[in-house]
Amino acid sequence: MSISDTDTDRRLFRPTVLDLGDALLRPWGRSLELPGGVGPALAAAAADPDIARWSPLAAVGPVDPEVYLDRCDSLWADGTAAAFAITDAADGGLRGNAYLGWTNRDDGVAMVGYWLLATARGRGLATRAATAVTRWGVEHAGVRRIELYHSVANEGSCRVAERAGFPYEGTLRGSYTYGGGVYTDEHLHARLASDPFTD
Template identity: 70%
Template sequence: MTISETPAEALTDPRILRPAVLDLGDALLRPWGRALDVPGGIVPALVAASADPDIARWNPLSTIDPAAAEAYLDRAAARWADGGTAAFAITDSVDGTLCGNAFLQWSNRADGIAMVGYWLLAAARGRGLATRATTAVTRWAVETADARRIELYHAVRNEASCGVATRAGFPYEGTLRASYRYTDGYQDEHLHARLATDPE
């Protein structure tokens, strides 16, 4: 909601990201928050996720202790309430364990441009979850929030993420030089993007 909007106007804004549950069959995408129920508790699961070497390298989490994990959950809930960011926990449909994260946020809401991202825990890799979650979140944003263009960025050296982008139907558009600071310094990134008008 911008400063000039009233609550009534905000309710009719087609580009507000509203909480939803997306079903992938073997996994569910559920909004992050303190009420999220996973075996062993969501806070310990987030603390453990922050220690995963690949997550720490490519998508570092600020959830290294319980207080930081709780703050992460509170931020995710606040961003859902604002309608500008949709952060989904990916959980297993059978045992409810945490598998990863998929998110989408507006980079230019007025123009319908959003950015999508993801991370997966080691035990959840190899099932195509990142690709399917990215596809589902993108479709959801196009169908329910009038997203026009969805962009996906990843470090050039992150070949697994490049594969996810390609399989999810995000064509490569170019290389952005020294565009993002990772734990080991600024790195070049690939830009992939998908338009609402692109075929499935």
Template identity: 70%
Template sequence: MTSSDTATDRSLFQPTVLDLGDVRLRPWGRALDLTGGTVAAVMAAAADREVARWNPLTDATRPAGAEAYLDRADERWADGSTACFAITDAADGTLCGNVVLKWTDRAEGIAMVGYWLLAAARGRGLATRTADAVTRWGVRTAGARRIELYHAVDNAPSCRVAARAGFPYEGTLRASYRDGDGPYHDEHLHARLATDPEPRLA
């Protein structure tokens, strides 16, 4: 692919800020400036028990690992394969969590959405709202046709997020993913099509 092809390829995710009012979704990367320090915020997230349980962030508990996390986000934005957003408080700029949309089969228009929230941000519906926001954005700006959402069977809160965000349950994948706690988990597969009705969120 040439540089001119890259510049005009609509299916490549382009860095942007999504404003949801009380929170903003801002691109992860070295240029991101979070209140209290971006590297420190990544390290705190990696040390959060619930984040670590369901997300492989164990190497980000140290500065070098957190910096590598930011470098990977920059690389994925640069090649257009993955849209990595920090969920930040609109009032004070602190980190609330993460939401990501990445191509799993770009030629077929299939992407995957994932998310995590810090303890102080849970219970506000942010996972549902941000998953919905990046899904709408991916359909609108990059032509995503099918967006999939996977979560460990034991992760009941994520199952509720999927249902509220308009991702119907499609089946169970056996021993399909190794999460942050070590063993392989069965996962629920949910998916939302570009042609599905958009959820009506509170």
């Protein structure tokens, strides 16, 4: 299959809100408002031991909310990545993060990621968020293949991947430094745009 200029032009992530019923996926950026403020919410997320262990959110040191929000706005503006705050539909509080970003835009390959605060875990929210951003990327930005990586030690993320319809494809040796310093093995899961979504 050849890639046309029209396909490439279509492959842009544009800000939107995704409604999961009990949660809303809202674009991270300067315009995002959260109860108590975005800064304290990000600081609390970065301080969560599981988020700090498995997510790049605070891998390079303390999170600077201004830098984080500016980066998110920049990525949305150029259409290369979509960072969503997962918020409670009732009270607007932060519950987590869902991310979809191009790894090879010309070839239609993107990567999905997520993290949840401790109070939001165990209810299938990460699975639903990963599924929602994946479906949105396929339907609105022409994503062809979506990849999901996690440390081999992160069993919870492995379960999320499988429930969200991302089959295991293999182990990448010495692939990523979670928290910096030591390279660890990762599992690669992936799905294609042609794979059926299950609700």
